[in-house]
Amino acid sequence: MKLFTSRRNFLSKSSTLLAAGVFLHPIELFSHAKKATFTVGEIMDAFIAQVPGAPFENTVDTLKTGSKTQVVTGIVTTMFATVSVIKKAIELNANFIIVHEPTFYNHLDETEWLENDPVYQFKQELLAKNGIAVWRNHDYVHRLEIDGVQAGVVQQLGWDDYYKQNAVLEIPTSTLEELISHIKAKLEVPAMRYVGDLSQPVSKVLLLPGAIGGRRQIEMAMQEKPDVIIVGESPEWETPEYVRNSNEMGINLSLIVIGHSASEEGGSEFMANWVKTEFPEIPTFHIPSGNSLNII
Amino acid sequence: MKLFTSRRNFLSKSSTLLAAGVFLHPIELFSHAKKATFTVGEIMDAFIAQVPGAPFENTVDTLKTGSKTQVVTGIVTTMFATVSVIKKAIELNANFIIVHEPTFYNHLDETEWLENDPVYQFKQELLAKNGIAVWRNHDYVHRLEIDGVQAGVVQQLGWDDYYKQNAVLEIPTSTLEELISHIKAKLEVPAMRYVGDLSQPVSKVLLLPGAIGGRRQIEMAMQEKPDVIIVGESPEWETPEYVRNSNEMGINLSLIVIGHSASEEGGSEFMANWVKTEFPEIPTFHIPSGNSLNII
Numbered sequence: 001m002k003l004f005t006s007r008r009n010f011l012s013k014s015s016t017l018l019a020a021g022v023f024l025h026p027i028e029l030f031s032h033a034k035k036a037t038f039t040v041g042e043i044m045d046a047f048i049a050q051v052p053g054a055p056f057e058n059t060v061d062t063l064k065t066g067s068k069t070q071v072v073t074g075i076v077t078t079m080f081a082t083v084s085v086i087k088k089a090i091e092l093n094a095n096f097i098i099v100h101e102p103t104f105y106n107h108l109d110e111t112e113w114l115e116n117d118p119v120y121q122f123k124q125e126l127l128a129k130n131g132i133a134v135w136r137n138h139d140y141v142h143r144l145e146i147d148g149v150q151a152g153v154v155q156q157l158g159w160d161d162y163y164k165q166n167a168v169l170e171i172p173t174s175t176l177e178e179l180i181s182h183i184k185a186k187l188e189v190p191a192m193r194y195v196g197d198l199s200q201p202v203s204k205v206l207l208l209p210g211a212i213g214g215r216r217q218i219e220m221a222m223q224e225k226p227d228v229i230i231v232g233e234s235p236e237w238e239t240p241e242y243v244r245n246s247n248e249m250g251i252n253l254s255l256i257v258i259g260h261s262a263s264e265e266g267g268s269e270f271m272a273n274w275v276k277t278e279f280p281e282i283p284t285f286h287i288p289s290g291n292s293l294n295i296i
Numbered sequence: 297m298k299l300f301t302s303r304r305n306f307l308s309k310s311s312t313l314l315a316a317g318v319f320l321h322p323i324e325l326f327s328h329a330k331k332a333t334f335t336v337g338e339i340m341d342a343f344i345a346q347v348p349g350a351p352f353e354n355t356v357d358t359l360k361t362g363s364k365t366q367v368v369t370g371i372v373t374t375m376f377a378t379v380s381v382i383k384k385a386i387e388l389n390a391n392f393i394i395v396h397e398p399t400f401y402n403h404l405d406e407t408e409w410l411e412n413d414p415v416y417q418f419k420q421e422l423l424a425k426n427g428i429a430v431w432r433n434h435d436y437v438h439r440l441e442i443d444g445v446q447a448g449v450v451q452q453l454g455w456d457d458y459y460k461q462n463a464v465l466e467i468p469t470s471t472l473e474e475l476i477s478h479i480k481a482k483l484e485v486p487a488m489r490y491v492g493d494l495s496q497p498v499s500k501v502l503l504l505p506g507a508i509g510g511r512r513q514i515e516m517a518m519q520e521k522p523d524v525i526i527v528g529e530s531p532e533w534e535t536p537e538y539v540r541n542s543n544e545m546g547i548n549l550s551l552i553v554i555g556h557s558a559s560e561e562g563g564s565e566f567m568a569n570w571v572k573t574e575f576p577e578i579p580t581f582h583i584p585s586g587n588s589l590n591i592i
Binding site for chain 1: 380419473489591
């Protein structure tokens with residue numbers, strides 16, 4: 001599966017891609033073909049230009065540190081800008097980190113409440129001292145004509161052949177246990193949470209990486225009637241209880257909770273590939289941040 | 297530790313209890329000493345009367361099914377009214393279930409969006425057909441002079457000697473791994489999620505059962521500087537990331553995520569004990585609903 005294309009190769013491939021619905025809007029071609037350097041803002045704008053209906057008025061996809069005008073020396077894509085990821089970016093001389101999730105422990109990255117906190121101060125100073133810009137690309141990447149995170153995760157799971165560019169996939173029938181083993185291996189997650197009967201056959205998958213909210217997860221399950229819902233996370237009083245109740249009344253519905261970071265890491269791989277294709281001059285690295293929570 | 301007292305024994309024990317801060321307000325004594333039957337509303341009102349500042353205008357602690365006027369045949373206390381718990385209540389001829397968490401998969405127990413859903417319909421009909429009242433006692437039990445859930449969980453964990461009637465406990469020093477083993481054994485949870493170094497010594501515990509929100513968890517950690525935060529659950533982009541960052545910068549702070557249901561089940565045991573003491577005429581049972589999510 002090709003998730004996106006270079007704007008440079010656009011003319012030769014455009015008919016195929018348009019047929020695939022990847023691009024709906026004309027885009028600027030060859031604009032940076034001979035440029036040697038790019039700013040943070042230019043990269044942000046190039047991505048946002050590919051998103052239908054963008055730019056959005058209300059979005060969490062703001063610059064968390066750094067400036068749009070700074071010249072990019074290298075790019076790291078990841079789910080969370082952990083301290084380890086930031087330090088690796090510094091080693092790699094990459095001064096632009098594109099994250100998918102918050103940097104400061106809340107959805108809006110509000111920081112007033114953290115101002116006197118040593119953890120916040122340490123991270124903020126580490127970023128400032130090394131002149132690192134952090135941009136959250138969450139709403140935009142999800143709102144590409146084909147959700148970039150979903151597509152990236154599908155690729156990571158080896159499910160390209162079953163992907164119809166939405167959240168419902170019919171994969172070859174296996175047991176729930178076999179499916180969990182497959183996901184563990186592909187996403188490198190050693191242990192995983194689930195609701196359901198491990199021997200239940202599963203084929204129809206509702207794939208919802210991240211945390212779209214219990215109500216949306218349940219409403220999609222009500223509509224699609226999958227064998228299994230796969231999520232990043234969900235408040236336990238929402239989807240896990242719904243699936244538990246479904247099981248108790250005899251409905252074959254399972255739930256796999258991958259963990260937030262691992263469930264969407266394919267989206268950061270997607271972002272790295274996008275940058276590498278669009279801006280091959282810029283050294284670009286995908287550094288998985290991995291699940292924060294271990295299991296014992 | 298005595299978590300509450302019978303109103304019948306109040307006069308003989310009142311000075312000790314008042315010293316312990318258990319009761320701040322005068323309560324009605326002997327009111328039902330000779331009554332044989334009680335309604336759902338009478339039991340609710342008796343509990344609410346013990347809560348400082350109650351009744352609350354805004355609360356999720358409403359009757360989810362049944363009626364305040366129905367005569368109680370028996371009481372089951374639990375975290376979640378799962379289908380299994382409801383069926384056990386029916387077997388036990390208990391027509392009143394006191395839960396701590398939502399019955400219909402969202403905090404406010406809104407049900408319009410579920411009206412055509414077979415899982416909701418099944419559960420609703422099971423409750424209606426068997427005339428079972430479900431009352432959520434969440435805000436009230438947490439707002440007793442001593443938080444009933446916290447006190448119940450402390451008792452379950454065998455930490456009465458270290459309890460100062462708030463969320464901070466100094467327990468004998470162990471490693472994080474030993475502490476996790478202790479919690480697993482006491483709360484009967486086979487596997488558990490955590491952030492931190494398993495060999496880290498831990499003594500100062502911030503015990504926050506349930507899901508009080510990442511920001512509140514973090515703010516309390518900022519204030520109390522514990523060795524370990526113990527929670528029921530937290531969105532992964534909130535407390536788990538904060539603790540991961542703390543570790544990365546060398547702060548000895550760990551996080552244990554028990555799972556929501558198991559983390560507060562001690563509160564349902566507390567509720568059962570309260571009913572047994574206050575209304576000994578009523579057959580009362582604590583049925584743990586257990587964590588919805590298994591780990592493999």
